[in-house]
Each structure stands twice: as C-alpha cells, then as structure tokens.
Amino acid sequence: xxxxxxxxxxxxxxxxxxxxxxxxxxxxxxxxxxxxxxxxxxxxxxxxxxxxxxxxxxxxxxxxxxxxxxxxxxxxxxxxxxxxxxxxxxxxxxxxxxxxxxxxxxxxxxxxxxxxxxxxxxxxxxxxxxxxxxxxxxxxxxxxxxxxxxxxxxxxxxxxxxxxxxxxxxxxxxxxxxxxxxxxxxxxxxxxxxxxxxxxxxxxxxxxxxxxxxxxxxxxxxxxxxxxxxxxxxxxxxxxxxxxxxxxxxxxxxxxxxxxxxxxxxxxxxxxxxxxxxxxxxxxxxxxxxxxxxxxxxxxxxxxxxxxxxxxxxxxxxxxxxxxxxxxxxxxxxxxxxxxxxxxxxxxxxxxxxxxxxxxxxxxxxxxxxxxxxxxxxxxxxxxxxxxxxxxxxxxxxxxxxxxxxxxxxxxxxxxxxxxxxxxxxxxxxxxxxxxxxxxxxxxxxxxxxxxxxxxxxxxxxxxxxxxxxx
Amino acid sequence: xxxxxxxxxxxxxxxxxxxxxxxxxxxxxxxxxxxxxxxxxxxxxxxxxxxxxxxxxxxxxxxxxxxxxxxxxxxxxxxxxxxxxxxxxxxxxxxxxxxxxxxxxxxxxxxxxxxxxxxxxxxxxxxxxxxxxxxxxxxxxxxxxxxxxxxxxxxxxxxxxxxxxxxxxxxxxxxxxxxxxxxxxxxxxxxxxxxxxxxxxxxxxxxxxxxxxxxxxxxxxxxxxxxxxxxxxxxxxxxxxxxxxxxxxxxxxxxxxxxxxxxxxxxxxxxxxxxxxxxxxxxxxxxxxxxxxxxxxxxxxxxxx
Numbered sequence: 001x002x003x004x005x006x007x008x009x010x011x012x013x014x015x016x017x018x019x020x021x022x023x024x025x026x027x028x029x030x031x032x033x034x035x036x037x038x039x040x041x042x043x044x045x046x047x048x049x050x051x052x053x054x055x056x057x058x059x060x061x062x063x064x065x066x067x068x069x070x071x072x073x074x075x076x077x078x079x080x081x082x083x084x085x086x087x088x089x090x091x092x093x094x095x096x097x098x099x100x101x102x103x104x105x106x107x108x109x110x111x112x113x114x115x116x117x118x119x120x121x122x123x124x125x126x127x128x129x130x131x132x133x134x135x136x137x138x139x140x141x142x143x144x145x146x147x148x149x150x151x152x153x154x155x156x157x158x159x160x161x162x163x164x165x166x167x168x169x170x171x172x173x174x175x176x177x178x179x180x181x182x183x184x185x186x187x188x189x190x191x192x193x194x195x196x197x198x199x200x201x202x203x204x205x206x207x208x209x210x211x212x213x214x215x216x217x218x219x220x221x222x223x224x225x226x227x228x229x230x231x232x233x234x235x236x237x238x239x240x241x242x243x244x245x246x247x248x249x250x251x252x253x254x255x256x257x258x259x260x261x262x263x264x265x266x267x268x269x270x271x272x273x274x275x276x277x278x279x280x281x282x283x284x285x286x287x288x289x290x291x292x293x294x295x296x297x298x299x300x301x302x303x304x305x306x307x308x309x310x311x312x313x314x315x316x317x318x319x320x321x322x323x324x325x326x327x328x329x330x331x332x333x334x335x336x337x338x339x340x341x342x343x344x345x346x347x348x349x350x351x352x353x354x355x356x357x358x359x360x361x362x363x364x365x366x367x368x369x370x371x372x373x374x375x376x377x378x379x380x381x382x383x384x385x386x387x388x389x390x391x392x393x394x395x396x397x398x399x400x401x402x403x404x405x406x407x408x409x410x411x412x413x414x415x416x417x418x419x420x421x422x423x424x425x426x427x428x429x430x431x432x433x434x435x436x437x438x439x440x441x442x443x444x445x446x447x448x449x450x451x452x453x454x455x456x457x458x459x460x461x462x463x464x465x466x467x468x469x470x471x
Numbered sequence: 472x473x474x475x476x477x478x479x480x481x482x483x484x485x486x487x488x489x490x491x492x493x494x495x496x497x498x499x500x501x502x503x504x505x506x507x508x509x510x511x512x513x514x515x516x517x518x519x520x521x522x523x524x525x526x527x528x529x530x531x532x533x534x535x536x537x538x539x540x541x542x543x544x545x546x547x548x549x550x551x552x553x554x555x556x557x558x559x560x561x562x563x564x565x566x567x568x569x570x571x572x573x574x575x576x577x578x579x580x581x582x583x584x585x586x587x588x589x590x591x592x593x594x595x596x597x598x599x600x601x602x603x604x605x606x607x608x609x610x611x612x613x614x615x616x617x618x619x620x621x622x623x624x625x626x627x628x629x630x631x632x633x634x635x636x637x638x639x640x641x642x643x644x645x646x647x648x649x650x651x652x653x654x655x656x657x658x659x660x661x662x663x664x665x666x667x668x669x670x671x672x673x674x675x676x677x678x679x680x681x682x683x684x685x686x687x688x689x690x691x692x693x694x695x696x697x698x699x700x701x702x703x704x705x706x707x708x709x710x711x712x713x714x715x716x717x718x719x720x721x722x723x724x725x726x727x728x729x730x731x732x733x734x735x736x737x738x739x740x741x742x743x744x745x746x747x748x749x750x751x752x753x754x755x756x757x758x759x760x761x762x763x764x765x766x767x768x769x770x771x772x773x774x775x776x
Binding site: 040224225229239431 | 574600761
C-alpha cells in the first residue's frame with residue numbers, strides 16, 4: 001500500500017516537470033498553485049469567517065460581515081502556498097534524493113547517551129532555577145502551571161504508553177481511570193479522613209481493578225474498534241459521574257479535598273504547619289514546590305517501572321503482542337493475561353495521577369474528565385512516537401507547555417488590539433498542531449526504538465520495521 | 472399506544488438524521504478503512520453554514536417563500552461542506568494514506584478539535600437559535616386528549632432523506648463512479664491497475680459523505696432551531712454507533728442502524744430516563760462491538776496470516 005502511495009507521489013512530481021527553482025516556469029507554476037489555493041481558501045472560509053452571527057439586544061440573530069479579515073486570511077494562505085511551492089518544495093525534493101548517512105555522527109551518539117541524565121537533572125533542579133531567575137512570586141506560577149501541569153501529562157502519557165506503545169492496544173478512554181483515581185481519593189479522603197499517602201496506592205489499585213474490568217470485554221477487539229469501545233467506556237464513566245449525584249455530586253463536583261502532608265506536617269499557616277516547623281516565613285510556594293516533587297517522583301516511578309518491565313517476560317510479551325498477535329498466540333503466550341496486565345498497569349498509573357490531580361486541585365468535577373483529555377493523552381503518546389518514553393515527554397512539553405504558554409502571550413494584545421484573547425486559540429492551535437505533526441512525522445517525533453534485549457551491540461530499530469498499532 | 476406512536480414518529484425523524492451522518496462514516500471506513508473522527512464536526516460545520524445561508528436569505532435578501540429558502544440553504548450547505556471535507560481529505564488524510572494505522576486516526580481527532588474550535592473562535596461560543604422556520608402539523612388522530620401528530624418539519628425530513636437516499640443509492644449502485652468506489656473498497660491496488668483513479672474516487676467519497684452530512688446538518692438546524700460549536704461530538708458518536716450497528720461498510724446497514732439508534736434513544740428517553748439516554752447509546756456501541764463486531768449487515772472480518 002505504501003509502495004503505491006509512493007508511486008503516485010513520484011508520478012505527480014514527474015508530471016509537474018522538474019523546473020529548476022527560480023526559473024520563470026517554476027514561478028508561473030507556483031503562481032498558479034497559489035491562485036488555486038487562494039481560491040479554495042476563499043470558498044472554505046467564506047461562510048464562517050466572512051460572516052459572523054451575533055445575538056442582538058432583542059435576542060435575535062443578526063449577521064455581520066468581516067471582509068477584511070476574510071481577505072487577509074485568503075491572502076496569507078495564497079502567499080504561504082506560493083512561498084512553499086517556490087522555496088520549500090524543491091528543497092524537500094532535493095533532500096529526498098540525498099543518500100541517508102549509514103553511520104550516525106559522533107555527537108548523535110553522545111547526545112543519546114547523555115540526554116536522559118541531563119534531562120532528569122534539569123527537571124530536579126527546575127524549581128530552584130525558576131525561583132532564581134523569575135523571583136519568588138513569578139516563579140511559583142511557572143512551577144505550578146508549567147512544571148506540575150506538564151508532569152501530570154508526562155506521567156499520563158507514560159502510563160498510556162504501556163497500553164498503546166508497548167502492548168499496542170489503542171485506548172481512547174484512558175481518562176476514565178484518571179477519573180477513578182481522582183474520585184477514589186476525593187471520596188475516601190473526605191469520608192474516612194485517610195491521608196494522601198495511604199490513598200495513593202489504594203486509588204491506583206482501584207483504577208487498575210477498573211482497568212481489568214473494562215479490559216475483559218474488549219479482549220477480542222483490535223485497532224480502531226478497540227479505540228471506539230474504550231471511548232464509549234470513557235464517556236459512560238463520565239456520564240455516570242455526572243448523573244449519580246448522590247455519590248459524586250454531579251456537575252457541581254467535589255470541593256475541599258484534603259491537601260497532602262509531608263510526614264504529617266501540613267502546608268498551612270498554622271503553628272504546626274510546614275513553615276512554622278522549619279522556622280520559615282509562611283508562603284504558599286512551599287506547597288507548590290512540594291507538589292512538584294511529588295508528581296516528579298510519580299512520573300519517574302512510572303518511567304522506571306516501564307523500563308524495567310520491558311525487560312521482564314511480561315514486557316516482552318506486550319511488545320510481541322503489539323507486533324503480531326497470531327504469532328504471539330502460536331508461541332504459547334497467554335494473550336488474555338498479557339492484555340489484561342497491560343490494561344491494569346496503565347490504569348494504575350492513571351489512578352496515581354488522578355489522585356495527585358485531586359489533591360493538587362482540591363476540587364474535581366466531571367469537566368476535567370472529558371473525551372478531549374483522553375484524546376490529548378493519546379495524541380501525546382502517538383505524537384511522541386509510540387513506545388518512546390523520551391518522545392512522549394517531549395510531546396507533552398510541546399503540546400501542553402505550548403498551550404499553557406498561550407495563556408501568557410500578552411504582547412500579542414499589543415499587536416492585535418486589547419480585545420484579542422490568545423487563550424481562546426489554545427485548542428484551535430492544539431488541534432492544528434496534531435494534524436501538522438502527524439502529516440510531517442506520521443510515526444511521531446521519535447520514531448526509532450530501543451531494543452529491550454541486545455546481543456553484543458546496541459542498534460536502534462528503524463521505524464519502518466516496527467508494526468505497532470495493529471493490536 | 473398513542474405515546475408509543477408519537478415516539479415512533481419522533482424516533483424515525485431523529486434516526487433519519489443519524490442515518491445520513493452514519494453513511495459518511497460507513498463509506499469512508501469502507502473505502503480507506505479509517506474511522507473519520509472529524510465527521511461529526513463536519514456535520515456541525517454544515518449546520519452553521521446552513522444557519523448563515525438562512526440568515527442571508529431571510530434577513531438580507533428577504534426571501535419569504537420558506538420552501539425556496541430551505542432548498543437554497545440545503546444546496547449552499549451541501550456545496551460548502553463538500554468543499555470543506557474535500558480540503559480536509561486532501562490536507563489531513565491523503566498524505567497519511569499508506570502510513571501506519573494510528574496516524575490518520577490521530578490526524579482525524581486533531582481535525583475534529585480544530586473544526587469545533589475554529590467554529591467557536593469565528594462564531595462565538597454561544598448557542599445560535601433561530602425562530603422556527605416551519606410550524607404546523609398534521610394531527611393523525613386523538614385519543615384521550617393525546618393527539619398523535621406529524622409535524623411538517625418531520626415530514627420534510629422524511630421526504631428529503633428518502634429522496635436523497637434514493638439518489639445516493641442510484642449513484643453508488645448504478646453509475647461508473649459507484650463502481651469505481653466499490654472497486655476501491657475491495658482492492659485499491661487492483662483498482663488502480665485497471666485504471667480507476669483511486670485518489671479522485673476517495674476524494675469523491677469524502678465529498679458525498681460531506682454532502683449527506685450537510686443534509687443532516689440542515690435538517691438538524693431546521694428541526695431543533697439551535698446549533699452550537701460543540702454539537703458535533705455526540706451526534707457524531709451516535710451516528711458512528713449506527714454505522715457499527717448496521718455493519719460498518721454496509722450502506723443499507725448505516726440507514727437501518729441510524730433508524731434503530733434514533734428509535735432506541737427516543738424510546739429510552741420516553742420510558743426510562745432522559746439523563747441516561749447518552750449512556751444507552753454508548754452502551755449499545757460497546758455491546759455491539761463486543762458481541763456483534765460485524766454488525767447486522769456487515770461481512771465478518773476474517774483474519775489471515
């Protein structure tokens with residue numbers, strides 16, 4: 001199938017003629033392309049950008065036009081296409097002709113070896129670096145909105161990576177287990193007054209129990225169907241949380257969830273609080289820093305467990321299952337157990353992350369567990385390159401950090417006027433980025449994979465040799 | 472009995488809308504084996520295009536004949552939605568054809584997020600409601616002061632759906648294009664070898680899918696009179712459920728699945744609980760996929776080594 005796609009692609013290049021870039025036929029062709037693209041863009045954006053529906057004072061819908069904006073957008077698309085056809089396309093074609101280097105250069109090897117220790121050292125030192133550069137007040141925001149937020153998604157991504165990346169089971173309802181973890185912690189902590197550290201493993205266990213429960217019926221399914229059924233489970237979970245108001249308080253959510261303590265020392269301004277015990281001046285920043293290290297530890301635990309599991313028989317069975325289920329079964333691997341352990345492990349880490357989320361927010365509601373969250377986590381895993389833990393972390397930083405940064409782009413207000421609100425474009429750009437990254441690198445940012453078992457020499461496995469995603 | 476009959480009428484109306492969307496899922500899945508996640512949002516976009524066309528016609532051009540207005544709105548919505556879906560296929564799915572299986576799915580999810588947020592940004596997050604286009608109803612019979620009615624709106628939906636389905640059935644089963652489509656569905660490489668333009672056939676499939684979704688979107692707008700940017704997801708999933716229930720890849724299956732889902736949803740709301748009506752739809756989806764993955768009319772998927 002891919003050979004066919006390549007063949008038609010090459011045909012198209014041949015038909016267009018290989019005019020040297022910069023020559024006048026090339027410019028004419030590019031102009032024609034740009035004109036056609038602009039025309040299509042005009043048709044595409046005419047209804048939704050050209051016209052705007054507004055509700056007037058009498059509660060009636062009225063139409064207003066936005067011709068300048070429409071023509072600006074069309075012009076940008078046309079010029080962009082022109083520049084692409086003239087400047088970028090020939091370069092891509094040239095690069096395709098260049099032979100691929102057989103040996104990776106020395107810096108690449110060194111980079112591969114030293115990247116992980118450096119990255120871990122950086123995230124450990126991150127709060128100190130931020131506090132030193134941005135000051136105490138500004139730094140807290142960076143630790144909370146960026147550090148903790150991104151690390152939650154890194155952890156969720158690594159957890160889902162076990163299910164999707166290693167076992168090849170496509171799960172679009174991962175947020176259900178996240179919700180189970182969050183609600184387990186919130187309800188048990190509020191009802192029985194148990195501490196975060198007792199409930200963290202309990203909510204993990206409860207979530208993994210649900211993972212097995214939901215895993216059982218879907219054992220026979222694979223690929224897209226599995227994705228859709230897990231999506232249905234995720235949505236059912238959310239709808240039950242919304243409607244079972246006696247237990248979950250429905251849309252209103254659960255507030256006043258107990259905060260975590262450091263060996264029983266709470267992070268409050270009280271006399272037995274953290275600041276008082278250590279003789280420091282009280283500041284909410286200590287709790288933020290503490291939470292940062294908790295989620296960092298949890299995320300690293302997830303990564304560590306995954307790395308070790310890959311070398312155990314069960315981890316190797318997961319990867320075998322991803323590559324070929326029939327071969328797996330012929331070799332005597334119990335596919336039922338293998339799939340269920342993958343679901344259970346993935347769900348357990350989601351449960352941990354969920355209870356952390358609940359204790360960090362102090363408030364949870366069904367709004368936090370929508371399908372969009374599942375899609376976000378899955379896209380992080382796939383965009384990162386399934387199975388690659390570094391890739392997942394990078395994708396989480398790019399996608400979550402990128403959308404978080406949109407909250408702070410005040411300088412854009414100076415360009416586009418005071419009414420411009422960058423935050424409303426967050427999800428728009430998020431969706432756009434998902435499409436662009438997929439088209440640009442269908443196998444994710446880091447497509448090669450590390451073998452879990454090596455004989456004599458460590459080699460990376462090219463993306464083309466990996467069959468993931470069929471399970 | 473009267474309640475049942477009334478719910479039957481309502482359910483068929485809702486089911487007709489689901490069926491039209493479901494055809495889009497089933498056709499695309501049949502031809503390129505991909506769940507077009509963004510299809511529900513294409514449906515939502517079409518409802519918005521219909522809304523804007525309707526406002527232009529009634530408030531600016533002052534067309535008073537509602538039938539004429541509706542006809543123009545339908546055609547405009549079909550045209551622009553088809554263009555949208557054609558561009559989506561060209562930009563987001565075609566480069567990924569032949570790539571590994573998850574890539575188009577993720578791209579489609581991204582497209583779905585992109586479309587709903589694009590509409591939110593350009594048209595605002597509020598509900599857009601229009602005054603009822605058509606009012607009036609036939610009272611079929613009255614029993615114990617409970618009239619069983621068939622409104623003009625419902626009748627229009629039935630008629631438009633039936634006519635378009637007939638035209639569509641003709642297109643797929645009797646024309647050259649339909650033959651090319653079925654050939655691509657069976658074996659794309661072989662179809663290319665015997666001279667079928669595979670790219671164009673797949674693009675046409677997306678265009679037809681979008682046109683039917685636009686009919687559904689226009690009918691939806693006419694029936695409920697309100698649309699918002701997030702309206703794509705739940706009807707999308709329900710229509711997908713309909714496609715799966717009918718056997719994905721099967722066109723009559725999609726229509727019958729749509730009618731079944733519409734009926735089940737209205738009956739469930741009428742007799743059990745309206746809060747859990749979406750749970751019912753999702754449960755049917757899960758149960759069908761688990762116990763009857765080939766659906767009612769689908770071919771069983773034989774696994775070969």
